[in-house]
Amino acid sequence: MVAKETATTPPHVELGLTDDDVRAMYRQMLLARAVDERMWLMQRAGKIAFIISGQGHEGAQVATAWPLRPGQDWMAPYYRSIASAITFGMSAEDIVTAHLAKGDDVSSGGRQMPGHYGGAPYNIVSLSSPVGTQVLHAVGIAMGAWVRGEDVVTLTSFGEGTANQGEIHEAMNFAGVHRLPVVFVCENNGYAISVPLDQQVGGGNVAARAAGYGMTGVTVDGGDVLACYRAARDAHARARAGDGPTLIEAHVVRMTSHSSDDDQRRYRDPAEVEALKERDPISIFGDQLRGWGLLDEEVDTQLRADVKAEVNDASKRAEARPDPDVATALRHVYAEEQHDA
Amino acid sequence: MVAKETATTPPHVELGLTDDDVRAMYRQMLLARAVDERMWLMQRAGKIAFIISGQGHEGAQVATAWPLRPGQDWMAPYYRSIASAITFGMSAEDIVTAHLAKGDDVSSGGRQMPGHYGGAPYNIVSLSSPVGTQVLHAVGIAMGAWVRGEDVVTLTSFGEGTANQGEIHEAMNFAGVHRLPVVFVCENNGYAISVPLDQQVGGGNVAARAAGYGMTGVTVDGGDVLACYRAARDAHARARAGDGPTLIEAHVVRMTSHSSDDDQRRYRDPAEVEALKERDPISIFGDQLRGWGLLDEEVDTQLRADVKAEVNDASKRAEARPDPDVATALRHVYAEEQHDA
Amino acid sequence: MPELNILEAVRLGMDEEMERDERVMVLGEDVGKKGGVFGATEGLFAKYGAKRVLDTPLTEAMIAGAAAGAAIYGLRPIAEMQFADFVYPAFNQIVSEISRMRYRSNGTFGLPMVIRMPYGGGVHGALYHSQSNEAYFTSTVGLKVVAPGTPADAKGLLKAAVRDPDPVMFFEHKKTYRLFKAEVPDGDTVVPIGKADVARPGTHLSIFCYGLMRTFALEAAETLAREDGIEAEVVDLRSLRPLDTEAILASVEKTSRALVVHEANRFGGFGAEVAALIAEEGFEHLDAPVTRLAGPEVPGVPFHHNLEDWFMISPAKIVDAARALAAY
Amino acid sequence: MPELNILEAVRLGMDEEMERDERVMVLGEDVGKKGGVFGATEGLFAKYGAKRVLDTPLTEAMIAGAAAGAAIYGLRPIAEMQFADFVYPAFNQIVSEISRMRYRSNGTFGLPMVIRMPYGGGVHGALYHSQSNEAYFTSTVGLKVVAPGTPADAKGLLKAAVRDPDPVMFFEHKKTYRLFKAEVPDGDTVVPIGKADVARPGTHLSIFCYGLMRTFALEAAETLAREDGIEAEVVDLRSLRPLDTEAILASVEKTSRALVVHEANRFGGFGAEVAALIAEEGFEHLDAPVTRLAGPEVPGVPFHHNLEDWFMISPAKIVDAARALAAY
């Protein structure tokens, strides 16, 4: 690797990414952010009841989802995973539709709260609210692929508070024992609602736990999109090669309150909150792209306009969709046909 | 430490143990073994329904319990902890009484199966069967001592299979966060019933997990009693000094089938079982004591005779105790007096 | 007597108990600096410090299990589950350990501890922030379970729970938190666990309820009296385990008609026990079948307000059920 | 038709399903080389290999959660909990995830999976190897729950469970494992989930039961017929959720007297639902109060054989309860 590096090879090329790739990554981040911001507006306007945000996580999310093969791999994300879900195939319209709890929302038909991503057509596992449960589903999918000898990698993500749940331990241990093809991404934003890292994670280092399961652990700066991508790409390759799971801890920032029900000023210093802007992965990645000559003011403006139009359009279409029909409320408790599949 | 070592200082003295101490430790091991063997005999004779054995674990158990201060510290042991319990204050008679499920058994009054050690007078937490639950109780006691600012150390033990339970992770993480005065002892005997270490523990190394909680992790040979003692003594001191919890992984041997309901020949090589005798901590420690000039044939014979007499006596007295009275079966579901304590 | 809402009553109850007994501590997620996601512990952190009002990691098994250990050690912990929906990771500790500790140790280890949990729907919380999962606990021998429906009961039962030598599951219907204010007796007024409260006397039928349903049942009773001349007796059970069977049977003896109302789904819900009890021990007094009005048989409250409205019990649904029962 | 005991029937059911459908796999603690602590999976490891008969780490949440993931992926896992008593670490996965996955995803993710659990007392297993904890699951919408009482039902219901598109909790009373042998239909005979079995027709009263209680109830019925001339109808519910309400009400219509028997404690037990159902929907047919005979209100089966005998339901206790009911 080192041998190949020359002063003239830009870092993304060295990682096997094209100029278009990194611009597309940047665009996904912009799109996720734009959708996210729109949700807050809609929440304030009383159109949606609740929003839980991915702002500050987009770099890590887009980068770690990037190596996944849609239609083949699987994802078990969490409630901040707007950017992951969008990268793996959900559309902005899907996301807005889910937030509006419309009847044909792909995640739940309006049954779940905003932020509960999922979609059978996209191989995205339906998410619940109890944190961390999805991690075992990811491991179960990976076990399925391993039992069947199929080339499938599963990615799952969660926060650093969630990393302490017992189920995560059981999941990682099992994945470690059988070297299952799964990638664990811990998006460490330093808070679990109000509880800071030092009261949450013994020792403060989630990736350090990987060694205790016999798996690779990697810490990356979630503001460094290419570093995140490299970690995810390697983890994906490792999984495919039968070399076992990887735990990636990405240090990200939570740029908003925990959710629209929270007010972080109660427990977070104003200066600390102010300083978060400097760690916004979108500005950081934008600056990097500009530095590598891949982005100029014009393209950036164009991309942002594009994304805005996409979100406008998505919102308009989503709002026009039908509300859930109360007559369907009793459906899908059990399968409607008892088919011997 | 190293500076103090001279060719003439015997290792136990270097550790601050007297000759009497190490002989007493040896005697506790003999006693635990003798009780254990007696239980098997009684089980075969149909006097007790079930036995789960500590044979092969005695060295680690006696040594790790040794630093505890009876009446002040606490213990939350597990079902193989005959030697731990005896070292911390239970008598051989208590143990036999519990196995016979007599009405005045200190652990449960005959309500629990054999192997469910516990005793309020001894600061030994009542144990249940679901593995690992006691570890959170230990951490809760340690939290209590920390909240109240009291000088109390809690020791808890469990097997390496149990180490993978989610509750253990939550317990260790919490202890790590607040540097609680607790000592975790994982008695790794290589099997969880029939499941061997490599299918049980990702990476195979339980102590390696300590780093992920910001606590000290130590691996010791459970056949090396003084090494176990040193680890436990240091852990105890660390706990008292506010320097946090310790995870000690002691490699021990399970010299019997998992329990009287199991037959290990179904899943364990006869040669492997045969070889266990070489790792019997009692012979190893006995040989060491002889090497240090602290034990001779005569003393050993005398000790074994003593211990045998003690067990005979304990068994006789225990057998004479009354069976539980059915009229008491409905008692102690709730407190019998509603006292505002 | 101050007028408080249920949230304030819970908070004041904890505050007074912590002041009275320094062994009382509070632990849970976000209970410290933030004061809890509903504000139930607001102010306690500042008053009692970071150890007695302890922000725990995001680990419910640990919260319950460490509370149990602390109770063994001699403290009197009040553990908070952020939502009742998130208690399941702690289920092993609660069911295997906390409920059985006294019995299995032949009375030598008791666990004086409280687990507080906001439960119930109607707040746009969907499947995982709306559950009424009391039946898992009411069927567990060794636990006590209470579910207050008024501010006075919230405070008085909380005090009883903290002082109880046995573990108490304390269910707070989150929709009642700020629903109304009512007078709360000053000072050390303890409401005993195990006693129902006849919230409204009546003669034609009995409505058995708890939590938010008390408010709805009283509203329904007013409508029934006004529009139908039906005098419903509203019995707020308050304490679900132990259950005040005497009060229940006395009411049935008086009215001969029983309607059991709860928000949880019907099949296997807590109402089944109440109904079965009445059917068995009140058989001779019954002029009509014991009737249950409960949440629909779906795995949770769905989110969209259409669907949530469909799910929830309402005074109108109680009125309908009561009318049918009265007409039987 | 071979004569098998229940353990053999369960094993044969799994074997045939694994042979029929290569998506079926078994996972759990000690299910592989050892063949399970009761021997239920004996021989399967040798036949299907270490992946399809997977020895898992000692982690029940993982067993349930990974089975759920595998079901999402398209497999049809049969997960074993070594004892029903040890299911609680998996409770979050079962209740939060497995039971709600289909509903919350609006029908787009189904979970065809089975969780097998040996339950029940009478084997000197004390508080933690004897539990009858079916009520936690029967009250959970989205699960199916079965509890066979005969070898034929054990095999037939297991096949139905494996093929069911939804999660099925499969309760095997461990005392019945080797209690008796009976004929089991050859080959692919599926016993549908949701249908009760009238194990013995009768006219004077109905006994509703499942699992081991079927055997005890039949024995009691013989005694009652012989000694009292009472003809008890024994209805083996088999499927607890969905419950065959039609069969129950038909029997009550016929006999006018209902006795519900189970080993779990009474308060909030599954029998409460059966009794409440009968009280509500069978009210007009009842000549006597619906009566429940259940385990005592203690947190578990105590160990000493004195105490265990005291705890357990027996044919004699059923006879006594039935006599009292018949005499009402």
Ligand SMILES: Cc1ncc(C[n+]2csc(CCOP(=O)(O)OP(=O)(O)O)c2C)c(N)n1
């Ligand atoms: C089992 C469970 N307990 C509590 C909650 C309430 N809750 C929702 S998010 C959250 C904090 C999660 O923190 P972290 O894992 O760090 O993720 P982040 O929100 O910071 O991305 C909590 C406590 C929950 N959803 N599930």
Ligand SMILES: Cc1ncc(C[n+]2csc(CCOP(=O)(O)OP(=O)(O)O)c2C)c(N)n1
């Ligand atoms: C939660 C739970 N699951 C399963 C069991 C059954 N069981 C009892 S001991 C045991 C193996 C424990 O192995 P390990 O932790 O290594 O301890 P060891 O017996 O080897 O000392 C199992 C699976 C149990 N008691 N509790």
Ligand SMILES: [Mg+2]
């Ligand atoms: Mg976080």
Ligand SMILES: [Mg+2]
């Ligand atoms: Mg072991």
